[in-house]
Amino acid sequence: xxxxxxxxxxxxxxxxxxxxxxxxxxxxxxxxxxxxxxxxxxxxxxxxxxxxxxxxxxxxxxxxxxxxxxxxxxxxxxxxxxxxxxxxxxxxxxxxxxxxxxxxxxxxxxxxxxxxxxxxxxxxxxxxxxxxxxxxxxxxxxxxxxxxxxxxxxxxxxxxxxxxxxxxxxxxxxxxxxxxxxxxxxxxxxxxxxxxxxxxxxxxxxxxxxxxxxxxxxxxxxxxxxxxxxxxxxxxxxxxxxxxxxxxxxxxxxxxxxxxxxxxxxxxxxxxxxxxxxxxxxxxxxxxxxxxxxxxxxxxxxxxxxxxxxxxxxxxxxxxxxxxxxxxxxxxxxxxxxxxxxxxxxxxxxxxxxxxxxxxxxxxxxxxxxxxxxxxxxx
Amino acid sequence: xxxxxxxxxxxxxxxxxxxxxxxxxxxxxxxxxxxxxxxxxxxxxxxxxxxxxxxxxxxxxxxxxxxxxxxxxxxxxxxxxxxxxxxxxxxxxxxxxxxxxxxxxxxxxxxxxxxxxxxxxxxxxxxxxxxxxxxxxxxxxxxxxxxxxxxxxxxxxxxxxxxxxxxxxxxxxxxxxxxxxxxxxxxxxxxxxxxxxxxxxxxxxxxxxxxxxxxxxxxxxxxxxxxxxxxxxxxxxxxxxxxxxxxxxxxxxxxxxxxxxxxxxxxxxxxxxxxxxxxxxxxxxxxxxxxxxxxxxxxxxxxxxxxxxxxxxxxxxxxxxxxxxxxxxxxxxxxxxxxxxxxxxxxxxxxxxxxxxxxxxxxxxxxxxxxxxxxxxxx
Numbered sequence: 147x148x149x150x151x152x153x154x155x156x157x158x159x160x161x162x163x164x165x166x167x168x169x170x171x172x173x174x175x176x177x178x179x180x181x182x183x184x185x186x187x188x189x190x191x192x193x194x195x196x197x198x199x200x201x202x203x204x205x206x207x208x209x210x211x212x213x214x215x216x217x218x219x220x221x222x223x224x225x226x227x228x229x230x231x232x233x234x235x236x237x238x239x240x241x242x243x244x245x246x247x248x249x250x251x252x253x254x255x256x257x258x259x260x261x262x263x264x265x266x267x268x269x270x271x272x273x274x275x276x277x278x279x280x281x282x283x284x285x286x287x288x289x290x291x292x293x294x295x296x297x298x299x300x301x302x303x304x305x306x307x308x309x310x311x312x313x314x315x316x317x318x319x320x321x322x323x324x325x326x327x328x329x330x331x332x333x334x335x336x337x338x339x340x341x342x343x344x345x346x347x348x349x350x351x352x353x354x355x356x357x358x359x360x361x362x363x364x365x366x367x368x369x370x371x372x373x374x375x376x377x378x379x380x381x382x383x384x385x386x387x388x389x390x391x392x393x394x395x396x397x398x399x400x401x402x403x404x405x406x407x408x409x410x411x412x413x414x415x416x417x418x419x420x421x422x423x424x425x426x427x428x429x430x431x432x433x434x435x436x437x438x439x440x441x442x443x444x445x446x447x448x449x450x451x452x453x454x455x456x457x458x459x460x461x462x463x464x465x466x467x468x469x470x471x472x473x474x475x476x477x478x479x480x481x482x483x484x485x486x487x488x489x490x491x492x493x494x495x496x497x498x499x500x501x502x503x504x505x506x507x508x509x510x511x512x513x514x515x516x517x518x519x520x521x522x523x524x525x
Numbered sequence: 526x527x528x529x530x531x532x533x534x535x536x537x538x539x540x541x542x543x544x545x546x547x548x549x550x551x552x553x554x555x556x557x558x559x560x561x562x563x564x565x566x567x568x569x570x571x572x573x574x575x576x577x578x579x580x581x582x583x584x585x586x587x588x589x590x591x592x593x594x595x596x597x598x599x600x601x602x603x604x605x606x607x608x609x610x611x612x613x614x615x616x617x618x619x620x621x622x623x624x625x626x627x628x629x630x631x632x633x634x635x636x637x638x639x640x641x642x643x644x645x646x647x648x649x650x651x652x653x654x655x656x657x658x659x660x661x662x663x664x665x666x667x668x669x670x671x672x673x674x675x676x677x678x679x680x681x682x683x684x685x686x687x688x689x690x691x692x693x694x695x696x697x698x699x700x701x702x703x704x705x706x707x708x709x710x711x712x713x714x715x716x717x718x719x720x721x722x723x724x725x726x727x728x729x730x731x732x733x734x735x736x737x738x739x740x741x742x743x744x745x746x747x748x749x750x751x752x753x754x755x756x757x758x759x760x761x762x763x764x765x766x767x768x769x770x771x772x773x774x775x776x777x778x779x780x781x782x783x784x785x786x787x788x789x790x791x792x793x794x795x796x797x798x799x800x801x802x803x804x805x806x807x808x809x810x811x812x813x814x815x816x817x818x819x820x821x822x823x824x825x826x827x828x829x830x831x832x833x834x835x836x837x838x839x840x841x842x843x844x845x846x847x848x849x850x851x852x853x854x855x856x857x858x859x860x861x862x863x864x865x866x867x868x869x870x871x872x873x874x875x876x877x878x879x880x881x882x883x884x885x886x887x888x889x890x891x892x893x894x895x896x897x898x899x900x901x902x903x904x
Contacts, residue, residue, distance in 0.1 A: 216833045447879060454595045454875035456833040496833035500826060504883030 153234075153325035156424060161332040161370045168229040168330060171265060175217045175334070177341035177490070182452045184210045187468050188486070191475075197438075198472040206478035207486025208468060211345055213338045216457045216496025220261055220289075222254035222412075223334055223363055223494055224321070228262040230330025231319045236266065241317075243268040248316040250296070250303040252278040253412065254495055255321040260291035271316050273307045281499065322362030323418030332366025338490045339374065352487035353377035355464040357494050358391045358434070359413035361421025367492065368430035377432045379474070380425065381463045383408035384436035391417040392434035395426050409506060410442055412460035412494060433477070437463060441470040443506060449493075458498040459506070464491035532613075532704035535803060540711040540749045547608040547709060550644060554596045554713070556720035556869070561831045563589045566847050567865070570854075576817075577851040585857035586865025587847060590724055592717045595836045595875025599640055599668075601633035601791075602713055602742055602873055603700070607641040609709025610698045615645065620696075622647040627695040629675070629682040631657040632791065633874055634700040639668035650695050652686045660878065701741030702797030711745025717869045718753065731866035732756035734843040736873050737770045737813070738792035740800025746871065747809035756811045758853070759804065760842045762787035763815035770796040771813035774805050788885060789821055791839035791873060814853045816845040822885060824848055828872075837877040838885070843870035 154160035187210055190203035215223035235241050246269030249259050256272045263270035270291040274283060275298035286293055296306035310316055320327065335354065342351045354371065358364040358380040368378045382389040386406035394400040394417060404416045417425070425431040437445075442459055445466035449457055467474050468491060478487055533539035566589055569582035594602040614620050625648030628638050635651045642649035649670040653662060654677035665672055675685035689695055699706065714733065721730045733750065737743040737759040747757045761768040765785035773779040773796060783795045796804070804810040816824075821838055824845035828836055846853050847870060857866055 221833060450835050450879055454600060454835040456829050456835060500829055500882065500886035503879065504885075504887035506883075507879035508883035508887055 150325055152238075154329065156325055156328065156369055156420075158369055158372045158374075160329050161336055161366065164230045164326075164329040165333040165336050167233045168226060168333060171219075171229045171262070172225055172333075173218050174337060175214045177338060177345060178212045178214055178453065178455075179345060180210065180212070180453050183448060183465065183469075184208060186448070191470070191472070193472070196470075201472060204472055204475035204479045206475045207482060207484065208478060209346070209486065209488045210465070210468060211338075211342055211351075211488070211490050212453070212465075213334055213341075213490055213492050214455065215334060216455060216461060216493050218495070220254060220257040221495050221497045222258065222458075223331055223492075224254040224258035225261065226333050227322070227327035227330035227362060227366075228255065228258035228319065229265075230333075231259075231324070231326045232262040232266050232268060234326045235268075235317060242315075245315040245317070246270055247319050248273065248307060248310045248314070249319045249321065250274070250307045251321055252282055253321075254497055256282075256286050256291070257289055259319050260286050260289035264290040269314075269316070271310050271314065273303055273310065275303065279499070322360030322415070323420050324362075325420060327362050328366040328369070328420055328424070330366070331363040332368075332370040334363070334492065335367035335370030338492075339370070339376065342488065342490060346488055349488065350374075351376050351490050352482065353379060353432075354490045354492065355379050355381050355467055356492040357381045357410070357413055357460055357463045358417070358425075359460070360415040361391060361417040361425060363492070363494065364391075364431065365421035365424035368424055372430055378430065379467070380431050380434040381467045382434065382436045383410045383413055383439065383442060383463060385439050388413060389434070389436035391425065392436050394422070395431070395434045398426075400426070408442075409439055410460040410463050412458065413463065433474075435467045435471045435474045437466040437470055441466045445469055447507070456496045456498070457493050458495050461493035461495060464493070529704055531617075533708065535704055535707065535748055535799075537748055537751045537753075539708050540715055540745065543609045543705075543708040544712040544715050546612045547605060547712060550598075550608045550641070551604055551712075552597050553716060554593045556717060556724060557591045557593055557832065557834075558724060559589065559591070559832050562827060562844065562848075563587060565827070570849070570851070572851070580851060583851055583854035583858045585854045586861060586863065587857060588725070588865065588867045589844070589847060590717075590721055590730075590867070590869050591832070591844075592713055592720075592869055592871050593834065594713060595834060595840060595872050597874070599633060599636040600874050600876045601637065601837075602710055602871075603633040603637035604640065605712050606701075606706035606709035606741060606745075607634065607637035607698065608644075609712075610638075610703070610705045611641040611645050611647060613705045614647075614696060621694075624694040624696070625649055626698050627652065627686060627689045627693070628698045628700065629653070629686045630700055631661055632700075633876055635661070635665050635670070636668055638698050639665050639670035643669040648693075648695070650689050650693065652682055652689065654682065658878070701739030701794070702799050703741075704799060706741050707745040707748070707799055707803070709745070710742040711747075711749040713742070713871065714746035714749030717871075718749070718755065721867065721869060725867055728867065729753075730755050730869050731861065732758065732811075733869045733871065734758050734760050734846055735871045736760045736789070736792055736839055736842045737796070737804075738839070739794040740770060740796040740804060742871070742873065743770075743810065744800035744803035747803055751809055757809065758846070759810050759813040760846045761813065761815045762789045762792055762818065762821060762842060764818050767792060768813070768815035770804065771815050773801070774810070774813045777805075779805070787821075788818055789839040789842050791837065792842065812853075812856070814846045814850045816842060816849055820845045820849040826886070835875045835877070836872045837874050840872035840874060843872070
């Protein structure tokens, strides 16, 4: 990874420069609309039985659009940061492709780095826990990376990663807490801005809902919106304290560790230091919101049933905030008024196994099926 | 339904006229590409353990494109036929919208007719078995139709349908065996032809693989290709004799009843009389092919994992033929030669419950997971 001291400043212009660098390598993913989901978002909820019971339901007006990074290379936005990190390394005097790059990840970042390295003739080492799912190991190897196994705790993984670095000289490319990664992920925000003006015939977005795990993508998107007047909000699951960024944001102290088994498995990591600087210290994110596991599942179901696209549970967290978080909805009602707001939801990726989906929905209760059936009234 | 005697002739020009009529009401669904799936289709299969074991694997060259009717209104191509049938009724002197239309269906045709009727201010009666899934009943009611319950045998459903017709004067709109329905479904074939020329920069399709249940869509697509030089092939599941159209096609005698529980539940019906005339008697379909349940599942999995879109099992049958039917693949190798063929696969719809998906893939064997993992090497 390039030395952070030599990185471009964390500004909108640097996101634009990152976009110019990676554009030849990534997909311009579609920004999709869905009349039914915008209609549901703009309909007051029945709050009976929810934690908001007793409140007057909010009456927001939202036009939702969806940035579909599930159609991105490797099936997730992580391709953006990885390609940008690799491009920046290539520009570094003396960087030797044969010594390569290394990361520890069993998720989308692993495949993204493996692909970015392969496309640039760079050796890639990926440290994965021995217990990783076989298809993930096969996929990472399929992209030409050398997979090195470790234990599954972060201490064990970091130890093995360090050994690889010492043995091979490979450069570490971390998953989110680095300026080059942040600038790369932020490019999806730039694309959304242009695509939304096409969808809305000249009018731009009023705001963006972006999921937050380590915060690389959320902070990059916030940079891409700086000075445009577009609001940016962070979206988290709340199970087992997965809403660490929200808790940090409202207490003024970054939460440094998280241990959660939320189904939004891309969002289990604590907020990184660079993202914290952008999200909290520079206040480029206007608010943080969270949702329950059931709300994530309901949003996920709506996307499968109404939009007919495959997204991973982490993706659904942005839509779940728009549909189910009454604090967010009340704010949109009050500030967006009669005209309402045009809101972009980021779908982070589409890498979910069919077995995992089967488990998620095979166990869904009758009540939820009924709720889903009530929504079956659209286009 | 319009009297068949007054229907337009079953020609390509009539499909074009149908398209002009329904274009304002339907979505122009995308024709998608997928590099990985074309690559897999163009790679010789390992035939060990398959029913083709011992053969030399075929080496076809295929560029696949996918007509995504899962993104059509009501989530299936059935919207086309229903809107066309309703438009034709509206043109009939003396047709009274308040007497309405009726059909018996618990599937995509029910929702398609309900929507087409609502959009035209026409009353719709849908006869559904009492045991239909609640979300399907809710969805049909959601489109404004009056749902009338019957027993689940075809005799019981037809009896109730007849009662509705006698009581209300509503006109019957059958799901596939009628010229207006066939011409409506065929419009997707016309769209594919134009879209393929865009995708392939001026070059057109060499052939189309279309699933076949009652045969309304397959025969409509065949009409849309008449005189263009584009080959059309029918695709069926083979479980419990679901390959009735294939057996009829090669024996010269239409099979009039089928009883199968194939997972491709849109393809459980026997071939209709009008479709038979087009497919077999006029020989507008060049061949019929079938695949096993496991092959359908493998194709379905690839679409979810690689294309990230939601399709119903019936949709996957077209892709499964391209990937797994060695008779078809051998034919493409021999006739398509070095240059290969550009083949359009019809994805019929995307209406599958997440619970059903969970059941399908929750029970998938280890061998299949391994096979799927081997395919994880794409873009």
